[in-house]
Each structure stands twice: as structure tokens, then as C-alpha cells.
Amino acid sequence: MRTPYFIPLLLILLVSCAPAKTPFTLTFAPHWDGNAIECTGDSTQLTDLRFYVSALQLIDSDGSVIDAELENDGEWQNSDVALIDLEDGRGACVNGSTATRAFVQATAANGEYLRLAFTVGVPFEQNHANPMSAAAPLDDAAMHWHWRSGYKFLHAGFRNADRSFWMHLGSTGCEGTVQNISMCNAANRVVVEVPLESLKNLEIGIDLARLFATADGSDCSSGPAESACAQPFKALGLTHQDSVSDVQTVFALLP
Amino acid sequence: MIKWLGAALGAALILAIMLLLQTPAEFDWSLPEDYPLPLIPADNPMSAAKVQLGRMLFYDTRLSGNETMSCATCHIQALAFTDGKPRSLGSTGATHPRGSMSLVNTAYASRLTWANPLLDKLEDQALTPLFGDNPVEMGLGGHEQRAAELLRSESSYSQLVGKAFPNDADPHSIINAVRAIAAFVRSIVSYDSAYDRYLSGDTTAMTSAAVRGMDLFFSERLECFHCHGGFNFTDSTTHANSRVDTIGFHNTGLYNVDENGAYPEANTGLYDMTGEPRDMGRFKAPTLRNIAVTAPYMHDGSLATLDAVIAHYQRGGRLIEAGGDAGDGRLSPFKSEFVGGFELTVSEKADLIAFLQSLTDQTVLTDSRWSDPSQ
Structure with missing residues (x-):
């Protein structure tokens, strides 16, 4: 009797029809010393918080790194990068936009994951293309540095009764010409990695009291000469002149 | 057969004429013969x-x-x-x-x-x-x-x-x-300054003071032309027939706030773009065409007059005696080798200014091609 060769094939087909991917949502929230803050409020106010998220990855118990897929919604995220906008243009967010977006929508292969990682920044390949013809979410002129070439990966700022500060983070020291950048000596992409229990209820707190621990009265546009950049860069795990750091302390998974 | 061929030729002719009409006419730059044509990006032709x-x-x-x-x-x-x-x-x-x-x-x-x-x-x-x-x-x-x-x-x-x-x-x-x-x-x-007319043969276009100033400008004693050279009086110049892009950025010793050559933090020039220590205070040499009408001078407008600019170069760097920007630019380690300072008499300085004034082009300052169209 001939072996019914199609039976194992049928099994494989049946298995692959089962959902092999899990959708998940990564939400972000602005904090000051562990307390939620917004553009309006009585004590510390947000003045800006917008950033790009890319390279969303999950790491399993073997240390294998699995790329999560971003859902291209044509507005806030394409398949490589998502824009998070946590300011609503009210109160202290004077140069902001009314639209907000607090989460990244993604899917990942089913698995047991121990850690989650993502990058605050736009991938090099998309970072130096012409912003005037880019598709969403890379079509936001407010998030682009036309004179340095590339996007501002992060806008962040706060103010309270004691002090205020804002920063714009992006790649500097780029070589070539605006439409033909070959490399950037200071890429300034922030890598975040957090431990994970499940893919449910994932919320990342962004603590501006850590980002701007001592920053005061001035601002940081990522320039190499800007001494006010040293402290916030260190908090983001970035090198700025003599200030060297490799682990960010600003983004943390909320319990 | 011949009838068909004639019709085909006629159609081709009409098509060719249509294509010609579609192609924008060559832009009229009205440049003098010895002036190079600018380099135009392929995706933005002039019309x-x-x-x-x-x-x-x-x-x-x-x-x-x-x-x-x-x-x-x-x-x-x-x-x-x-x-x-x-x-x-x-x-x-x-x-x-x-x-x-x-x-x-x-x-x-x-x-x-x-x-x-x-x-x-x-x-x-x-x-x-x-x-x-x-x-x-x-x-x-x-x-x-x-x-x-x-x-x-x-x-x-x-x-x-x-x-x-x-x-x-x-x-x-x-x-x-x-x-x-x-x-x-x-x-x-x-392209229509007194200097341009002088170069094209009108020896009366420049005053004798301006001619003397021109000789000073192009002298090794003053060294002005090393950075402000060529038909456009800047070494960052390119044109349609350029074989190489020349790009120049220079530290002129305008500041030295920490005795290590630092410029004020908001204005470090090329250093802000590259992060390379050697790029501190390097700025582009701007064109000197029409320089007499573009005061105040330098990237931050910190020199009010041409007289002050020449005094700065004559000294080989600026001394700021007091305040947050105090320091002697002459001693900056990043200063251009061409900013070494020079001797200059009062009348020579007047001649040099007369030459710079001869670079003023009244046509470009007044021609209706570039004026407010609503006026």
C-alpha cells in the first residue's frame, strides 16, 4: 500500500493556518519622578515629547533576536519606523500639534520572550532621503533637520517653577551632501532594552526627571559644542564629547 | 506610397515642432562673454x-x-x-x-x-x-x-x-x-560693477585709489585673495565648467575665548557640523561682491564697518579685552595661515576700501528683474 504522502503535508498546512503571530501594542507615557505629566498642570509641565521608534525586537530565552513587524497604517507608522507624539499642543506645548499618538502597533512570531528592545531614531536608509517627498510618518516637517540632513529622532522638553530645558536629538557629524549622506560620525540613536513578562499591557514610562536631571536654563540641539547636551546625552546612553555612557536610564517598562 | 510617406513625414514634423515648443527655451542669463555659466541641478532647469x-x-x-x-x-x-x-x-x-x-x-x-x-x-x-x-x-x-x-x-x-x-x-x-x-x-x-567694467577694458571705470587698492588686495603682503579669490571673490565657488568643487572654510582669529581657540558656543562654525576639533571657528569666506553695502560684517555681525574688518586682518586676529567672549584671536591655534597680520598705512587702507567699493554693482541692487513684483 502506498504511503499517503499528502497527510504530513496536510498537517503542516493545518499547523501553519493556526495564528503563528501575536499582535501587541507598546504604549508610551511621559513621567516626572515617576508621576505622569502633561502639557497642562500645576507643577512640572511637558513642553514637548515626540520621537521616532524603529528596530522593535524581542529576545527569547536562547538569546535569539526576533524582529517585530510594524503595521503600516499610512499615518503614524510605516513598516520600518513609527512616530510617537505625546504632546497635544495645549498649555506649555506652545509649538506642538493637537494630534497625539501614544503607541506602536506591532506583531511578532509566537514565542516566549524575556526582553524587548527598540531604537529611538530613524534608520539610516530612511533618515537622509528627501523629506519633502517622504511618506508618513516621515513627512512631518517639524521633525526634520533640513540643515543637518536627517530627522530629529526626539523632541523633549519640560518646565516647572525652578527650571526648564528642551532638546532635539538627531545624527550629527554627517559626511557627504544633504541628498547624498555617506555616514554620520555621531549617529545618536538611542537603544532601549527592557525585561519582559508578557506581550500584554506593555507600557514604557519616559522619565524626563532622569533625562533632564541637572539640565537647566538652556537647550540642547545635539551640537558637539553644546555643553548643555552632556547630561541628557549621558542619560540616553549616548556619547557627547568627554561624557561617555552606554546605557540609557530614561525609558523603563512600567509595572 | 509616396502619399503615405509624405503624411508620415508631416506628422513627424508636427510632432517635432510640438516637442520643441514643449522644451523651455534656454534661459537668458545676460552674462558677459568671459563669465562662466552657473551649475544648474538637472531636476530644476532654469526658465x-x-x-x-x-x-x-x-x-x-x-x-x-x-x-x-x-x-x-x-x-x-x-x-x-x-x-x-x-x-x-x-x-x-x-x-x-x-x-x-x-x-x-x-x-x-x-x-x-x-x-x-x-x-x-x-x-x-x-x-x-x-x-x-x-x-x-x-x-x-x-x-x-x-x-x-x-x-x-x-x-x-x-x-x-x-x-x-x-x-x-x-x-x-x-x-x-x-x-x-x-x-x-x-x-x-x-557682473556689472566698476571692477567688472575695468576688467573688460574700461580703464576709467575704477578710480586710481581703487586700482591701488586692487593691487594691495591681490598682494602676498595682504593675502586677501587666497580665500576671497576668483571671479566671485570666494574660494567656495563652482560653475558649469568647474573641474573640481572648491570648498573653503577658514578660522580668521575672530575669537579665542578659552585660549584654546574656542568660539562662542552658539557659533562654532564648521565644528558644529563635524565635531572635529580642527574645525573650530571655520566659516565660509563670503563673496566680496557688493561688500560695501552688506554691513555689518562676519558671521555674527560683530564688526560694524569695512574699516573694522581690515583692522582685524591687519592685526592678524581680534583682541576682545573684556566680557564673556574675551580673548586674543591672534593667538588661536586654529587660525588660518593666511591671517598673519600685515603693515598698512592709513592711505593704503583707504585705497583698499576704495577697491572693495568698486565691487558694488548698481544693476544687481536696482534691476527690476529682482525687485518686488507688487511694487
Whole structure:
């Protein structure tokens, strides 16, 4: 009797029809010393918080790194990068936009994951293309540095009764010409990695009291000469002149 | 058979004529014979219609967020398209760290603005004054659709935009508005100064003082021409027949705030772009054409007169005796080898200034090709 060769094939087909991917949502929230803050409020106010998220990855118990897929919604995220906008243009967010977006929508292969990682920044390949013809979410002129070439990966700022500060983070020291950048000596992409229990209820707190621990009265546009950049860069795990750091302390998974 | 051939030939002829009519005529630069043609980006060819469209946009305050300023606010024709201020003011009152640069002969600039090695095209440069937020200049961010709407809905624009961009299915876009402005700015060329007329054979065009000043300018004693050389009086020059792009950035010893050559933090020049220590305080040598009408001088307007500029170079660097920027620029380790200082008598200084004044081109300061079309 001939072996019914199609039976194992049928099994494989049946298995692959089962959902092999899990959708998940990564939400972000602005904090000051562990307390939620917004553009309006009585004590510390947000003045800006917008950033790009890319390279969303999950790491399993073997240390294998699995790329999560971003859902291209044509507005806030394409398949490589998502824009998070946590300011609503009210109160202290004077140069902001009314639209907000607090989460990244993604899917990942089913698995047991121990850690989650993502990058605050736009991938090099998309970072130096012409912003005037880019598709969403890379079509936001407010998030682009036309004179340095590339996007501002992060806008962040706060103010309270004691002090205020804002920063714009992006790649500097780029070589070539605006439409033909070959490399950037200071890429300034922030890598975040957090431990994970499940893919449910994932919320990342962004603590501006850590980002701007001592920053005061001035601002940081990522320039190499800007001494006010040293402290916030260190908090983001970035090198700025003599200030060297490799682990960010600003983004943390909320319990 | 012959009838068919004739019909085919006739059709081909009609097609060829149609294609010829579609191709924009060669742009008339009206340049003197010995002047090189500018280098034009392949994706933004010049045409009279595009330049006219760009001229209208250049003078239109609706291209600023609060509709209070146009490109011309900081680039005034009578001042060779500068604004006469030490440092420019944006539409919302923010002060720019640097002064407005002349737009004359930017068509020949190998790099644009004061100290940016990345910016080689006006189409890219224009986006910073339009959309930049640190500082806010025109503040068009958040109003990205306004330029496209203007091109579509305003009749004076909609009549021109099709002629300016004949191959675009929908030419009404911010990209095309920027291209038109870039084409207009490229059209602002200066070739009619007393110095130019002198070079083309009119020996009476320059005063004898200016001729003596010219000899000083081009002398190894003063060394001015090493950075301000060539027909455009800057070493950052390119043109259609250039074999190489020359790009120069120089530290002239204007500051030395920490005795290690530092410039004030907001204005470190090329260093801000590269992070390379050797680039501290390096700025582009601007064209000297029309320099007599573009005071105050240097990237931050910190020298009020040509007399002060020459005194700075004569000393080989500026001494600031007191205040937050105090320091002796002459001792800067980053200073250009050409800024060594020189002896200069009072009458020689007057001659040198007379030469710089001979670079003023009344045509570019007054010609209606570049004036406000609504006036």
C-alpha cells in the first residue's frame, strides 16, 4: 500500500493556518519622578515629547533576536519606523500639534520572550532621503533637520517653577551632501532594552526627571559644542564629547 | 506610397515642432562673454516662467507661518539681499545666531550658508528658513499645505505654475514652490560693477585709489585673495565648467575665548557640523561682491564697518579685552595661515576700501528683474 504522502503535508498546512503571530501594542507615557505629566498642570509641565521608534525586537530565552513587524497604517507608522507624539499642543506645548499618538502597533512570531528592545531614531536608509517627498510618518516637517540632513529622532522638553530645558536629538557629524549622506560620525540613536513578562499591557514610562536631571536654563540641539547636551546625552546612553555612557536610564517598562 | 510617406513625414514634423515648443527655451542669463555659466541641478532647469514664479513667491509674506515675513524681509535687494542687521530676526521674534548672507551669485556657491559642508543646493537650503524651528525663521512648519494651495488657488500663481513646470501632472506642491524660489535666487547674478567694467577694458571705470587698492588686495603682503579669490571673490565657488568643487572654510582669529581657540558656543562654525576639533571657528569666506553695502560684517555681525574688518586682518586676529567672549584671536591655534597680520598705512587702507567699493554693482541692487513684483 502506498504511503499517503499528502497527510504530513496536510498537517503542516493545518499547523501553519493556526495564528503563528501575536499582535501587541507598546504604549508610551511621559513621567516626572515617576508621576505622569502633561502639557497642562500645576507643577512640572511637558513642553514637548515626540520621537521616532524603529528596530522593535524581542529576545527569547536562547538569546535569539526576533524582529517585530510594524503595521503600516499610512499615518503614524510605516513598516520600518513609527512616530510617537505625546504632546497635544495645549498649555506649555506652545509649538506642538493637537494630534497625539501614544503607541506602536506591532506583531511578532509566537514565542516566549524575556526582553524587548527598540531604537529611538530613524534608520539610516530612511533618515537622509528627501523629506519633502517622504511618506508618513516621515513627512512631518517639524521633525526634520533640513540643515543637518536627517530627522530629529526626539523632541523633549519640560518646565516647572525652578527650571526648564528642551532638546532635539538627531545624527550629527554627517559626511557627504544633504541628498547624498555617506555616514554620520555621531549617529545618536538611542537603544532601549527592557525585561519582559508578557506581550500584554506593555507600557514604557519616559522619565524626563532622569533625562533632564541637572539640565537647566538652556537647550540642547545635539551640537558637539553644546555643553548643555552632556547630561541628557549621558542619560540616553549616548556619547557627547568627554561624557561617555552606554546605557540609557530614561525609558523603563512600567509595572 | 509616396502619399503615405509624405503624411508620415508631416506628422513627424508636427510632432517635432510640438516637442520643441514643449522644451523651455534656454534661459537668458545676460552674462558677459568671459563669465562662466552657473551649475544648474538637472531636476530644476532654469526658465523665465519659473524665475518669475519664484520672484513672486520670494516676496510673498504668506510663506511665513504668521504671514509677517517673506524671503525678502532678510534679503533686501538694495543691500545686495542682506538685511543690514548684525543677526537676523525670525517671524516670531527669535534672533538667529548669524547674519543674513547676500544672495548675489549663490548660483556659483559650492556650499551654501556660513558653515555647512552638507548644503550644496538652494532647493535643500531653502527648507531651513521655511521650516526651521531653532530658531524659527519663517515658521512655515505646521502650514505645509499653504504653498501648494497658493499655487493652485491664486490666479497670478496658477497662470505661471503650469508654464514653470510643464511636465508635472500636478505642479502645485511645496517642492515646486521651493524649486521656483531657488531658480529666482540663482538668477541673481552680479557682473556689472566698476571692477567688472575695468576688467573688460574700461580703464576709467575704477578710480586710481581703487586700482591701488586692487593691487594691495591681490598682494602676498595682504593675502586677501587666497580665500576671497576668483571671479566671485570666494574660494567656495563652482560653475558649469568647474573641474573640481572648491570648498573653503577658514578660522580668521575672530575669537579665542578659552585660549584654546574656542568660539562662542552658539557659533562654532564648521565644528558644529563635524565635531572635529580642527574645525573650530571655520566659516565660509563670503563673496566680496557688493561688500560695501552688506554691513555689518562676519558671521555674527560683530564688526560694524569695512574699516573694522581690515583692522582685524591687519592685526592678524581680534583682541576682545573684556566680557564673556574675551580673548586674543591672534593667538588661536586654529587660525588660518593666511591671517598673519600685515603693515598698512592709513592711505593704503583707504585705497583698499576704495577697491572693495568698486565691487558694488548698481544693476544687481536696482534691476527690476529682482525687485518686488507688487511694487
